[in-house]
């Protein structure tokens with residue numbers, strides 16, 4: 001791989017131990033994928049933040065990188081942590097876990113990484129523009145950056161994203177190159193799709209078909225429009241079930257008009273969405289003892305809407321609202337937090353129902369997120385009930401007196 005003078009200096013250690021290690025990681029990655037050079041990146045999103053996933057070995061790696069003088073050279077933000085960094089006690093997190101999680105966040109802070117802890121960095125100040133080369137981890141965020149924003153990122157892992165932050169570089173391969181951004185399957189959507197749950201079901205239905213066909217990059221036709229919230233739901237679901245990091249929607253996403261339509265096609269009908277939805281629900285409504293909204297993290301519009309739904313009401317059982325800290329801070333200022341917390345629902349900022357250490361704590365979870373259903377079952381051993389956003393909230397309410 002051809003390296004610039006500066007990149008060679010990164011590698012030979014003259015910029016410090018951590019930078020050398022970071023460059024080694026990137027050169028190894030680039031060599032595996034046949035990259036000819038490095039690209040400068042301007043934005044990084046780092047996953048592998050929850051101590052529940054990292055464990056002691058992961059924390060040790062971060063400490064070593066921080067002690068080795070690692071400093072992010074670009075705007076770098078963090079994926080959700082294993083707890084609400086400010087109100088972890090309210091979520092039933094143990095002090096032992098909290099102490100280790102704080103050490104993880106402290107290590108990132110020492111490396112000049114912004115400790116936002118969200119999977120929607122694009123709603124919290126890390127918003128790349130069209131065509132920008134970036135290095136993001138977190139499959140839903142990568143899919144959003146590539147598809148909706150038209151930025152260019154591979155699906156980084158935790159170490160490669162950190163390496164990109166410490167060097168401001170990523171190897172030039174995969175989704176950074178024009179030829180790898182072309183769609184390979186036309187998806188004709190022959191039914192109306194509205195709401196975050198329906199878009200999640202679409203991601204599940206299309207994702208399963210993509211896997212079967214050995215394809216990765218769908219081109220959707222027949223979706224007239226999509227809101228930001230619907231798009232982030234589709235991104236999370238399609239990344240989970242189809243392994244996709246990029247899609248195009250005719251008339252909606254920015255590169256859709258710039259690419260040729262694939263020759264191979266499938267159709268998605270109402271029955272496919274219904275089957276996809278049904279496959280994500282195995283809990284009886286009476287079993288639900290946990291409600292989680294915010295996978296991916298809720299937007300401000302969703303938090304405001306939830307405050308309207310919960311106004312003057314009480315919820316049954318444990319109810320988590322997961323979002324980015326900056327969104328929570330706006331909710332505080334606008335009085336949404338007061339309304340929501342008066343209902344008994346809890347904000348779980350900085351974290352989510354998948355990366356928090358809650359395995360086995362609940363029997364069944366209700367959610368509007370297709371991605372959350374997958375991980376609730378596979379990681380946390382919960383049954384799931386997959387419903388539209390409003391229905392999830394309304395079904396959790398105590399009857400009115």
Ligand code: F3S
Pocket residue numbers: 079080119140236294295296297322351352353354355371372375
């Ligand atoms: Fe985000 Fe957690 Fe879902 S990281 S996309 S809320 S699984």
